[in-house]
Amino acid sequence: MGIRSELQVVRHMLFPRARGTRPTERMESYYAPTAHAYDAFRAGDRLLHARGALYGRLPLREGDHLVDFGAGTATGIERLGDERRRLCRRITLVDASESMLRVARDRVERRGWHNVTTVHADATRHRPSDGPADVVVFSYALTMIPDWFGAIDHALSLLRPGGVIGVCDFHVSAKHPPAGLVRHAAWQRLLWPVWFGHNNVFLSADHLPYLRHRFETVHLEQCLAPVPYVRARVPHYVFIGRKPAAASPHPAEEPCACS
Structure with missing residues (x-):
């Protein structure tokens, strides 16, 4: 990433623009100016540290339909690897920003991913036309x-019984978090x-408790990782859950923490 593009992204983050009344309008106004430089600044281990862990752990089966909400430029799908x-x-990539999806479509075409399609839509509204999804991702x-x-309730409704949700994101804990969740310092x-x-x-301190309430926990990680230009580490989590289904039980893993 060139210094000019890097400065453009930093300037945009210092003085962000998110205009419009609908989610798709706000996302497009925010991402359109820097969609071309999104991958270089945020991807890899610079900021979105938990993404590789999430896609690497998704329990995929042959014939699955994976819906990736907020898929952005499709870098997450790259983390699956060709075989998986x-x-x-x-694989359906859903995003509210048309500028981000243009970058995603270019990547899909260059890589020859014939089973990947893109959809410009709100994550609380899109529903697959060919029946329930097997895996839903929010990265x-x-x-x-x-x-x-x-968005979480919608994902639950469109998953088949026993289907999987995978989520990674930034978060903070509650002052007194539920058992099994890390407590972060006041600062x-x-x-x-x-x-x-x-x-x-x-x-939000409510993401993980709500995910654990709505889904059976399959895997949970809570980590701290650096932020560009800042000498401090921000909390991330990786959550993989299963839609409750008596016919397809799955043993839950113990929560783990990394630093």
């Missing part, structure tokens, strides 16, 4: 969805919501 990506009958997306309760609980909220990324 080809297992899927269909650093819930914190940018105002109605994240609705973390105060600083990071303000820091990220400036760019319309809203960290």
Whole structure:
């Protein structure tokens, strides 16, 4: 990433623009100016540290339909690897920003991913036309969805019984979190919501408890990782859950933490 593009992204983050009344309008106005540089600044291990862990752990089966909400430029799907990506009958990338999806479509075409399609839609509304989904993913997306309760409930409704949800994102804990969840320091609980909220990324102590309430926990990680230009580490989590289904029980893993 060139210094000029890097400065453009930093300037946009310092003085963000998110205009419009609908989620699709706000996402497009925010991402359109820097969609071309999104991957270089945020991808890999620079900021979105938990993405590789999420896609690497998704329990995919042959013939699955994977719906990736807030898929952005499709870098997450790259983390699946060719063999696991080809297992899927269909992969649908859903995003509210048309500029981000243009980058995603270019990547899909260059890579020759014939089973991958893109959809410009709200994560609380899109429903597959060919029946229930097998896997739903939110990769650093819930914190940018105002109605994240609705997004999770919608994902639950469109998954088949026993289907899988995978989520990774930034977060902060409650002052007194439920058992099994990490408790963050007071400065973390105060600083990071303000820091990220400036760019319309809203960290919440309620994401993980609600996900654990709605889904059977398959895997949970809670980590701290660095932020570019800042000498501090922000909390991330990886959650993989299963839609409750008596006919397809799945043993839950013990929560783990990394630093």
